Amino acid sequence: MPLPRRNDPSTIFRNLDWPTVAIYLIMVFAGMVSIYAASYDFDNASMLSAAEFSGKQLRWIGLSFGLGLVLLLVDARMYETYAYPIYICIVILLAVTPFLAEDTKGSYSWIKFGPMSLQPAEFAKFATALALAKLFSSYHFDLNSRWTNYVKALAIIFIPIVLILLQNETGSALVFLSLFFVLYREGMSGLVLFAALFAVVIFVVAIKYTQTFILGIPTGEFIVFIMIMTVMTGMAAIYSRRLETGRNLVFWFAGAGLVEYILTLCGVPVPGLPVSIGLIVIACVYIAFEAIKYHRPKLFITVGTAIAAIVFLFSVNFAFGKLQPHQRLRIEVALGIVEDLRNAGYNVNQSKIAIGSGGFLGKGFLNGTQTKLKYVPEQHTDFIFCTIGEEEGFVGTMIVTLLFIGLILRVIAIGERQPTTFGRVYAYCVASYFIFHFCINIGMVIGLCPVIGIPLPFFSYGGSSLWGFTILLFILLKIDAARKSVLAY
Amino acid sequence: MRKNYNLEKRKYIIGGFVVLIALIYLVRLFDLQLADEKYKQSADSNAFLKKTVYPSRGLIYDRNGELVVFNQPAYDVMLIPRDVQPFDTLDFCATLNITPENLQKRFADMKDKRLNPGYSSYTPQRLIAQLSAQDYGRLQEKLYRFPGFFIQKRILRQYKHPTAANVLGNIREVSRDDIERDDYYAPGDYTGDLGIEKSYEPYLRGVKGVEILIRDARGRIQGRYEDGARDIEPISGRDLRLSLDIKLQQYAESLMVGKRGAVVAIEPATGEILCMVSMPNYDPTLLVGRQRGQNYKKLVQDDSWPLFDRALMGAYPPGSTFKPTQGLIFLQEGIIDLHTTYPCSHGYISGGLRVGCHAHGSPLPLKPALQTSCNAFFCWGFKAMIDRRSKYGTSAKAFEIWKNHLVSMGYGYRLGVDLPGESRGFIPNAKFYDKFYKEGRWSANTIISVAIGQGEILATPLQIANLSATIANRGHFITPHVVKAIQDTVMPEEMTRLRYPSVESHYYADVAEGMRMAVTGGTCRRAAIPGIEVCGKTGTAQNPHGKDHSAFMGFAPYQEPKIAVAVYVENGGWGATFGVPIGSLVMEKYLTGTIAPERKYMEEQMLNTSIYYAPAKKK
Structure with a gap:
């Protein structure tokens, strides 16, 4: 039987996981519409106007599609081959970022490229995922066979964490801790996750009820x-x-x-x-x-x-x-010990009000008074879920939640059907990132988690975040699409 | 291909974890969006614009029903920044008589979150406070040219007479402290400052109302919510009726012109303060409106302390006006009776100590001693009491009893007048001297000057007037107060309750007689008013810093007194020089409405005499 041609576009599109692509497209455009609603300023400017956040986001989306297409056309083996070089490049970029970046609300994580600013931390996600996948796919690699393997894996995870912490971007740094899910899937004892969970529970209970x-x-x-x-x-x-x-x-x-x-x-x-x-x-x-x-x-x-x-x-x-x-x-504030409605608790309280006032069907597109009147800060970025909650109600928030569940479970399923360790580990990395962003962002907006400023993937305004997640997802789609042409070895 | 099926099962754990979290979140969302009504209400409060409607502040009348303090409208220029469109700033500035730079600064201040923490471009903000009626009129005509601007009516005070500023007080904008202390206040509100505006603030301020306006999703005001059915009407503040006779107040102030000090007159039967003068005074109108800040600063910096209400904040040595209290205590304690006489050889001479006195008969009993204001008599009496170990054990114990009598007469503690800032005056206790001279090392002679109202003793003119009223009542008083009635409110019990000092009432009649004798043939002869039996007691308080203070206390008529008065003139010299004439003129004016022709010269003299006060040394 002749092997299928590896990089034929028609093959790629035939083998592409269309459900994932569909979820991606729905999320991206729903995100743009939400951004328009969130930043809608009574001025009646068009959703597509370049002066609006939504218009800008549309340009980022357009560029993302181009980027996604390019990533699909690259030979899948390239990702595995260049995993370490990419990782090293990104690590170097992360290391120099604080020196190039300007102070943005106390963090030094944005680098200016002409008219646009990019946040290297967002691109460290896929690079770290590739490097981790590469490590696990090396010949006869077994996490539990020797302790140096743990050291290697943890080094790959913690180098970006440390560098991003140095940029004063705690939220983005914590995201990488989610990669422990990957280690778990690849053989790390469940006791570690259990201990972590138990520690969190002890922490919360001990501090809350004093x-x-x-x-x-x-x-x-x-x-x-x-x-x-x-x-x-x-x-x-x-x-x-x-x-x-x-x-x-x-x-x-x-x-x-x-x-x-x-x-x-x-x-x-x-x-x-x-x-x-x-x-x-x-x-x-x-x-x-x-x-x-x-x-x-x-x-x-x-x-x-x-x-x-x-x-x-x-x-x-x-x-x-x-x-x-x-x-x-x-x-x-997050644990509900202190009710501080003016400062730290203000955002959370206002976002709960916005979401709570949405009711079952919401107030209708562009009719949210809460977000419109700027009671909720950061509403087009980290608190975008508020706008959805207020204007589209429980139906809207439920659909968004289900979309994320669908995406995460789909990515896990893709991971499990990979013939290679590289593909599987990479897929689990992608799933882990999404799990973390989903849990923390929505948890924070509805007042169940501390306020850690990380975006809601594909919804929050911002080119770096959108590009980062698009790259992450489309590399996975490419690896998945090419899986049938990979010889099992 | 290597696959570990045991590990593959872990996908269920990870997937299950995600689904579990999602379920928790969905339950939470269900709770927030469908089950809990709380958040809907909070959102409502944000979508509505609640505009404050300010109530009219209570009016203030004098005891005869004359309107003294009333309201004048003032106009704040407000704007909702979001609705302001580019406008002709020059025209705007010309209309309000301000410079464009000034306007720019006002905009900058308004947007400065530190100065104006409540700034939001969607809520009304104040640009200019308290326009005059003229400026308001001009702006009103052109307001249509300045979209986003509107005018909010506020209330300022206006005073019928430039008098009694110390009693009336004024209003000012609330400070951050006020807002923290009292939930009622919001930034931009007014509150009473000084005087009854402060002490009766809860009655005067009324209750703010609310007008609820709806905003659409574009932030624009769409009209009144439910046609105003949910609006809350403001409730006007309560009117006050003062016990002050504003004519008498003005007259007493005119007599005090050019002098520093205080005049307090009380209606003995009710404790109502008829006039309460503190000199130098100021025109209460100075503290109204936009120039308030500047004027207030000037008053604070003025070294004659016009903002200091000498009538109740000033603590002075009472001098000889203190002697009646001594007579009362000695009688009550059985130290003397009406026939006990003490010698006076131009003063009190005991143990190498000499307190001077002037020429009069000797030895003499209590009433003539009051008549002639004999220092020696009261020193001997004081010595007899404090050093009577057979009765009290120690001087300290005797002194405590002496002090407690004074406290019961209203000295040494705040009387509880319904005005802020009252001073306690000062009556030492035995501990004070124990500390100063070491325990057991002091006796009557050590502290003899307190017997004649000198030394450590300090009293406010109000406390002296209250003593006068107590003697007029022959043994009781009512807490002095300046407000006679509050609209729709029963006066608090403290302002009507009779207070009995610990000296029995019948002794007061003897002291009153002594004070009567002082006017008929003693130190207060100038206090005599034709046709009215006046009682009085002069005081000449030694002042280590300069010329003696002139004091007087008295009441009239002798039987069924209608007015009790205390006068204190700083550096006025003899009690008879300023105290007696001013006190008697105030009583005469109140009782007869005029001044007898033969006393006109005295009135002229008081109206036209000034005392020179050296400017305060800068520290």
């Missing part, structure tokens, strides 16, 4: 202790493969809790802190004993987790006190 007290310790800490006990019980039951271990722990913790409760009812003061730690320590000793007795070394992970969690709990309050006041305030 006003009330149970057994003499803050409610937050009390809840964390209960969570640690629950997690210990679950992990011990799984790792020991003996239900009895779990059952014993349940009896131990529940029994002790019952005794504490009765004692409190009788008016005997129970010192919560030493008792809770004592209970956990005794449980740890028991688990360690089981681990030795039944030869289940994994049980020690449970012990480690419990100890780490307690240490983490106590360092949280300490570390929280060390944060910059404005950072602490942002976190406190």
